[in-house]
Amino acid sequence: MKDIKAKILSNKLVGRVYYKMALEAPYIARAAKPGQFVQIKCSDGLEPFLRRPFSIYRLKAEGSRLKGIEILYEVVGKGTEILSGKKEGEFVDILGPLGTGFSLSRASSLEPRAIIIAGGIGAAPLVYLAEELKKKKIKTIVLMGAKTKGVILCEKDFKKITPEVYVSTDDGTYGCHGFVSRLFHNILKTLESRFETIVYVCGPHGMLRGIAEICEERGFKCQVSLEEKMACGMGACLGCAVLTKSGNKLACKDGPVFNACELSW
Ligand SMILES: Cc1cc2nc3c(=O)[nH]c(=O)nc-3n(C[C@H](O)[C@H](O)[C@H](O)COP(=O)(O)OP(=O)(O)OC[C@H]3O[C@@H](n4cnc5c(N)ncnc54)[C@H](O)[C@@H]3O)c2cc1C
Ligand code: FES
Known part of the structure; x- marks a missing residue:
């Protein structure tokens, strides 16, 4: 993990309130695994003081x-x-790659x-995962859910990786x-x-729980990526505790990806 000043290569609006930002960060790119994230200092001033966590999308x-x-x-x-x-x-401070990602x-x-x-x-974190699964020649099916048509994200990305994409x-x-x-x-x-x-899942908490229940009934392995609120992002503040069957774990260090059967939903 490194703390670097990364040059912004692009920052484009790609949907109503969605942006894609590319950052020059060769070390983080070489060290990254799908499901890991970076902490970005969004402001040059004091407000907001804490860095914000974002998944590595690609x-x-x-x-x-x-x-x-x-x-x-998403803004x-x-x-x-x-x-x-x-x-x-422009430049932003980023710390990463952080956390434990998906296991392949x-x-x-x-x-x-x-x-x-x-x-x-x-x-966001699942496109990079799908790319890695493709490299390993693992047959992949993608299911995407959104509130409405205008906020469907990454459909084109997934369709470049696998023909089996359902929305x-x-x-x-x-x-x-x-x-x-x-x-x-x-x-x-x-x-x-x-x-x-x-099964690999990322989305709202209720959806993760629903999918985890179906997987348990069917005997499928299921890995979920949690979006807990985070402060330090590296296991120091204990602010992102997640209750698991073996006690509290930290979403930023032990996760954000957990085996669904390990969590106390
Ligand atoms: C491991 C991890 C990976 C993430 N990856 C992405 C990503 O790839 N793309 C993306 O758009 N967002 C991602 N998030 C969520 C993102 O970090 C928050 O949306 C961001 O911190 C909000 O900052 P803000 O200052 O704009 O909003 P704030 O002013 O801090 O909060 C605005 C609203 O967003 C909610 N919010 C704040 N933090 C989170 C959070 N961690 N999870 C859910 N809701 C939150 C608040 O409750 C509030 O309602 C990720 C979060 C985690 C923990
Ligand atoms: S955010 Fe500080 S310990 Fe996880």
Whole structure:
């Protein structure tokens, strides 16, 4: 993990309140794993004082050389508002890569199959994961849920990686009508059983819990990425405790990715 001043290579509006920012950070790009995050100091002043956590959305390469990382973020408050006003060529302090990301290891000799489930901005860490799964030639299905058509994120990214991308919207304006957990139920009816299925999820807490319950019923391994509020982001302040079956753990250090069966929902 390193604390660096990273040059902003680009910072573009990509949806109603969503931005993609590319940062020059070769060390972080080389060390990063899917599901890890960086802490960014959004302001040059004191307000907001704390850094803000953002998942590593993609690595940025120039030819065969890793040049940096990209983040995908939603403007929700002061820090992200300031970040959205930053211009190409400016610098921001970033600390990373941080946390424990997704595990790609297999538990059996069956052929692996990954099901990625993204809710809203929860898509951000899952694109990098899908890219790594593709490199490992693991068959991947992506399910995406959003409130409405205008806020579906990363559909094109996922479609470049796998042909099996399915979308649901809560209001039925695009894809299947209803929550992504219902879409997951429907997809499960069509799946062959000869694979070892691993489910990777990021999104709102209720969605994570719903998907985790379905996985438990079906006996699937399930890894969830939690978006807890964080302060230091590196295990020092104990401000991001998560209750697990073996006591409290820290979302910033032991997570943000946890095995769903380990958590006390
Ligand atoms: C490990 C991790 C990875 C994350 N990755 C991303 C990402 O890739 N893209 C992205 O857009 N956001 C991500 N988040 C959430 C992001 O950190 C917050 O949206 C951001 O800190 C808000 O800062 P702010 O100053 O703009 O808003 P604030 O003024 O601090 O808060 C505005 C609103 O956002 C809510 N909020 C603040 N922090 C969080 C949080 N951690 N989780 C959920 N809601 C929060 C507050 O309750 C409040 O309602 C991630 C969070 C974590 C913990
Ligand atoms: S945010 Fe400080 S310990 Fe996790």
